Amino acid sequence: MFDNANPYTLRTEVFEGMTRYFISFMDGQTILRETEVSRPVYLEFLRFVKTERNLRRWDERHTEQSDLTDESLYDRALHKPKSVEDAAFDSLRNEKLRLAIQDLPEIQRRRFVLYHEFGLTYEQIAEMEGRRKSAICESVLRAEEKIREKIKNLKD
Numbered sequence: 001m002f003d004n005a006n007p008y009t010l011r012t013e014v015f016e017g018m019t020r021y022f023i024s025f026m027d028g029q030t031i032l033r034e035t036e037v038s039r040p041v042y043l044e045f046l047r048f049v050k051t052e053r054n055l056r057r058w059d060e061r062h063t064e065q066s067d068l069t070d071e072s073l074y075d076r077a078l079h080k081p082k083s084v085e086d087a088a089f090d091s092l093r094n095e096k097l098r099l100a101i102q103d104l105p106e107i108q109r110r111r112f113v114l115y116h117e118f119g120l121t122y123e124q125i126a127e128m129e130g131r132r133k134s135a136i137c138e139s140v141l142r143a144e145e146k147i148r149e150k151i152k153n154l155k156d
Contacts, residue, residue, distance in 0.1 A: 021039055101147060111139045112147075
């Protein structure tokens with residue numbers, strides 16, 4: 001991990017039409033030292049400072065991600081997980097629904113599943129079975145009523 005202190009200070013100075021390049025830094029005894037360097041050395045230090053800055057930014061971006069807690073991840077979740085109670089309730093409700101559908105007569109069950117599970121329209125089901133749309137609609141509605149009644153009775 002990088003600290004935010006850059007040990008080098010770079011500066012240029014134009015004197016009598018000539019550009020001079022300087023690098024300053026603190027030595028081991030915390031004394032500020034400044035030295036004049038050639039243009040290639042100055043450009044190399046400049047590249048080094050930019051690279052170090054980019055590494056520091058990369059490190060900061062990725063450190064933040066590793067500091068996330070379970071709670072903050074949960075708050076950021078698009079689809080929050082269900083509680084154990086909700087999952088258990090859903091499982092029981094699905095089981096009751098499955099049993100209620102299973103108890104339907106074969107024709108009503110087939111039509112109900114085609115309509116609700118496969119998303120077919122009444123017209124499509126009627127065409128498949130060679131029946132009228134109104135007969136399919138009524139059959140599916142009766143199946144829904146039977147399922148509601150069966151689930152209601154299972155609650156009691």
